[in-house]
Every structure is written in C-alpha cells, then in structure tokens.
C-alpha cells in the first residue's frame with residue numbers, strides 16, 4: 001500500500017498533517033525524528049516525506065535535526081514551517097531570526113501559480129506562525145511564494161522534488177492548504193490515493209481471517225466507539241470464534257448496558273457475555289472518596305472480573321484491543337505528565353496467557369474508526385457517541401459512591417443529554433456530575449435538603465484543551481426544570497463555565 005511519512009519535529013499540528021493527508025486518501029504514518037533512521041525510511045518505500053513544524057529554532061544546536069541523506073533518497077520532501085527551515089539549513093542556506101519579531105496569524109501570500117501552487121490564486125491567505133525565516137535560497141532552489149515580511153515563504157527544487165513552505169497548509173485558515181497538499185501528493189509524489197475505509201475493511205478482514213484460522217479470540221467490549229468497532233470488524237473476520245465480554249460495573253449511563261447488548265447480541269448475533277458486576281464494584285468502592293483511588297480500584301477490579309470470566313470461557317488464543325492511532329502516537333511521545341491515570345480496558349493483565357494481542361484499529365484516527373463502524377453497520381448513535389470514561393460515573397460522583405447516588409446521577413444525566421439532543425446541540429462531550437454538596441431548597445411549604453447537580457458541556461478537538469459551550473439558556477432552563485421535577489433528591493442545578501485548562505473535562 002502506498003504511504004507517506006510525516007516526520008515529526010514536535011509541532012502542534014503534526015497529527016493534523018497526517019489526518020489531512022489521509023483525508024486525501026493517501027495513507028500517512030507519523031514518526032518522531034529521533035525514532036527512525038534514513039535507512040529505515042528508505043526500506044519503507046514511502047511515496048513522499050513531510051517534515052512537520054516544531055517549536056524550536058534550527059540554529060539552536062540542541063534542536064531536532066535529521067540526517068541530510070534523507071534529501072538524497074529520491075523521495076519527494078515537503079517541509080512545513082520548522083520543516084521548511086530545516087530543509088533550507090540541510091541544503092546549505094541561512095536561517096535567521098526575523099528582525100521584526102515573530103509573524104503570527106493570517107497573512108497574504110503571493111505565489112507562482114504552478115507546480116506546488118497549481119490551481120491556487122496568485123494571492124491567497126495563509127496561516128503563519130514563526131520567528132526565524134529562511135534568509136537565503138539553497139542552491140538549486142527557487143522562490144515559489146513570498147509575503148510582505150517573508151521573502152522565501154515557499155521554495156522548491158523541482159529537479160530533486162524538494163519543497164518547503166513557511167506557512168501551515170494543514171490548518172483551515174490557509175484557504176488553499178488542501179489544494180497545496182493535494183498538489184504535493186498527487187502532482188509531485190504521484191500518489192494514486194488508494195486509502196479508503198472499504199479497502200481497509202477488506203484488507204483487515206482478510207488478514208485476520210487467514211491469520212486466526214481455528215483460533216479463539218476474546219475481546220473486552222466497553223460499549224465505547226473503539227472497542228465496538230473492533231468487535232464488529234473482528235466478528236466479520238472470525239465470526240463465532242470471537243467472544244465479546246461486556247463488564248457492567250454498575251456505573252454506566254442509563255440503559256447503556258441494554259443498548260450495547262441489543263446491538264451486539266441482538267443485531268449482530270455475536271457471542272456476547274454480559275457480566276453484571278455492580279455489587280462487586282460498589283462493594284470495593286464503599287467509603288472511597290479519593291479520585292485516583294476510585295480509578296485504581298475500578299481498573300483492578302475490571303481485570304479481576306475479566307480474568308474470572310475468561311477462565312470460565314476456557315482457553316482463548318488471542319485478545320483483541322481497541323487501541324487507535326492517537327494512542328499509539330501518544331505512547332510514542334512518552335512521558336507527558338500524567339494528570340489523571342486513564343484506566344481503561346487497555347491495560348489487561350499479561351498473566352493471562354494469550355498467544356498474542358490483536359489491535360486491528362491501531363493505524364486509524366478516530367474519524368476513520370467511526371467511518372469503519374458505520375460501514376460495518378453499527379448504529380450511528382453508537383458510532384458517533386461522545387467519549388465516556390472507563391471508570392464511568394465513578395469520576396462524576398464526587399465523594400463516596402453509593403447505589404442511590406449512581407441512580408440519581410443516571411437519571412439527571414439522561415434528562416440533560418436528552419434535552420441537548422432534542423435541541424440539536426451536540427458538544428464534543430456533555431454530561432451531569434453529582435457534586436457532594438447538598439443545599440436547602442423549598443417545594444410548596446416544605447423545606448428540602450437535596451443534592452446539587454452540575455451540568456457540563458465542552459467543545460474540543462483533542463480533549464487536551466477544551467472550551468465550555470454556550471448552551472442556549474432555554475435548553476439549560478428546560479433541563480434544570482425537568483431534573484428538579486423528575487429526580488426527587490436533586491433540588492439545585494448549576495452549569496460549569498470553566499474551560500480546560502485550568503479545569504479538566506471531568507470533575508475527578
């Protein structure tokens with residue numbers, strides 16, 4: 001399969017570059033500059049290489065660089081921002097700090113409308129974000145575009161197919177960014193564009209049908225998008241030899257367990273084992289108030305329950321996990337500070353003796369996973385659903401968790417989600433939190449002393465940062481009225497207007 005390498009120098013849009021390339025139906029792989037060698041790159045037979053941006057100055061000896069030999073592989077290169085400057089430096093040109101300081105934001109670009117800029121008007125808007133600039137042209141290159149303050153905003157050595165752009169074609173503020181990437185991929189790298197989700201499904205199903213002949217395969221189904229899509233895909237590959245185990249820890253949303261069961265047992269007719277382990281989990285969580293401890297207990301108990309069940313199922317050869325590409329990228333980066341430990345069904349025990357782990361989605365971005373899910377016939381409501389943390393409502397019940405509190409939160413959360421969906425408001429994530437505050441209220445002549453529930457809704461692309469969503473007052477009003485009317489023990493509703501940072505999306 002044809003593929004392009006996105007060589008990562010630490011920029012903030014690097015994943016976005018890979019996604020944009022894949023949107024154009026070319027498979028892109030992201031690798032860190034210090035985790036791959038020129039020889040490995042040569043051996044992979046890439047159709048093209050993109051150098052990403054990065055926060056450093058190429059003139060700082062400690063900043064990321066790469067073996068110059070990469071420019072002699074005969075593989076076309078496109079350098080973006082820092083990548084552009086690195087290409088210039090490796091090719092022998094000078095890069096200098098701009099006299100006027102950083103150039104940041106939308107800028108008018110004047111370009112020669114051919115080659116890399118084919119189909120792009122002579123004058124167009126691009127997104128700039130840089131401090132240094134390419135001060136001289138390397139030998140064999142010519143200027144392809146400039147801005148008022150940047151004399152080499154784009155350069156190219158057509159003979160060697162080496163190109164650099166100072167601006168960011170991957171962000172939507174660069175109006176013709178997609179055209180530029182398309183020109184690079186199809187005009188310069190001569191890609192065919194064979195990356196489609198139909199092909200992915202065919203290839204993956206065929207691969208595992210062959211590899212797993214006669215083998216038994218086990219999957220921990222959480223009901224989230226990734227494990228659901230992995231289940232549907234593997235079911236197509238191995239049919240009845242796949243068993244999906246769904247652990248209901250009693251901290252799921254209203255009706256969630258039944259909905260998941262209906263899809264996988266009902267519609268797909270899969271081997272589906274549902275374990276109702278509410279008592280077991282709530283028992284372990286009794287009296288625990290510390291958020292990380294809650295996560296740890298749930299993560300560990302999940303493994304115990306899963307182990308018990310798989311023992312009962314008899315020997316299973318392979319374990320399927322719903323790892324996706326951003327997880328792979330994230331673990332490749334290593335060591336970003338753990339703000340919360342994300343216990344998911346990911347960390348299953350090595351003590352269980354499987355022949356191997358299967359990660360059929362490990363090369364897909366989230367939107368690709370969703371597209372695959374839809375193609376496999378999973379219901380849209382499941383495939384497009386918002387993320388839900390592995391520990392479930394445990395991290396949305398502040399303080400001690402009891403069944404009464406979980407039931408209360410489930411009701412309030414269901415009403416809130418229903419009202420947002422009815423109003424056509426679909427934030428990236430939206431849910432209710434049961435605070436540990438009780439407050440005084442009044443109904444008729446009677447004084448109440450009830451729970452305070454907080455409503456949360458955030459908009460985000462990557463969940464690393466998030467904005468609180470300006471939900472229309474009328475929608476909040478209806479949700480608040482219904483919650484206080486329909487959920488007996490709640491007498492106060494507040495709306496969380498904090499972004500991330502400084503807050504996190506979840507309350508715990």
Ligand code: XMP
Nearest residue numbers: 341342343344387389390391463504505506
């Ligand atoms: P935070 O609260 O860290 O959340 O801003 C970012 C995203 O991660 C989800 N999240 C979790 N997911 N296990 C999970 O599987 C967890 O322990 C966990 N904690 C947070 C959160 O829902 C949001 O989408």
